[in-house]
Amino acid sequence: MIRKVFILFAVVALVFAAVPAEASSISDLQNELKNTENKIDSITDKLKEVKSEKYGVEKQIEELDGQIRSLVSEEDSLNDVVTVLENNIAAKEAEIEQIKDDISSNTELLEDRLRAMYKNGAVGYLEVLFNADDVVDFMTRADMVQRVVNSDVEILENLESQQTELEIAKLELKSEQNNYYMALEDVQSKRNDVEIASRAKETYMSSLEDNIEELKREEQKLLDASSEIENKIKQKQLEMKYAGGEMAWPAPGYYRITSPYGMRPHPLYGYWSMHTGVDVGVPMRSNIVAPNSGVVTYAGWYGAYGNIVLIDHGGGISTLMAHNTSVLVTEGQSVTKGQIVSYSGTTGMSTGPHLHFEVRVNGSHTNPLDYYSGF
């Protein structure tokens, strides 16, 4: 029997010992939350950094694209010039062909004439010469023949010199074209370099984009983790035992109840309604303190209540201080008994400066004065 009791005790002890080990305390969770939030901050910073780097690279790519565009247009205009030169060269070639034809037909003509002079004594130059009547006539005729031949030769010489000129002009055009080809090659190689640089930047940018995606995923994971921790904290707060002990009066030095808890005519509209707390007469900007230690579950504007502070004291007990001018605490903040949490006022639906004070048990209002002796 004693042995059994001992075993049972040992098992119970084991169970109780196991509880704190697996469930961390609220302050542990709050530290974990802070750590996670710090990590989120550093990831956010890193994201900003990478995004600004990406922006810089984008600008550089834009600039390189601009350079590529201007090189392409330079290439286009060089190509235009090359085409014009090609046409000019072709025109010169056609002229040269024409001249060559002229030369060959004139050469043929001259050859025919000369052949006729020697071959056929009766016809042609010699006939002309020997048919002369006298010396003067002979001389005149000889001179005429010479002139005809001279003229044929002159025409040929003229044509040949024209051909030479055309050939020179063509060579000049070719050399000019060659210069343009070289300029074109130069521009093309420049464009090639810029395109390589631009592709490298694009690769870098896509790696930055991957980096951004990765950081965003990490950020999301941490955000999920932090909201999970926040939920755990809320759960812990719900499970939390009441801070214990007697509550401190939320408006130190002011104890006049101007409107009690319970059914009453509505102060603004007159209809009969439930007053869910007590009103305490306090001047503007008086200190309002936490009635007990706990965690702030809401701090800020809350409609007809004006600026409120809602504190969870554990064990399902929370207190609410309303109509404040300003609040000094934030949601999730731990407060100690008597700590100043706000300054009184008349915000929300209120007829003048006062503190509306509620005590809630598991969310339902109750008479706050039940928690104080001396009223």
Ligand SMILES: [Zn+2]
């Ligand atoms: Zn009230």
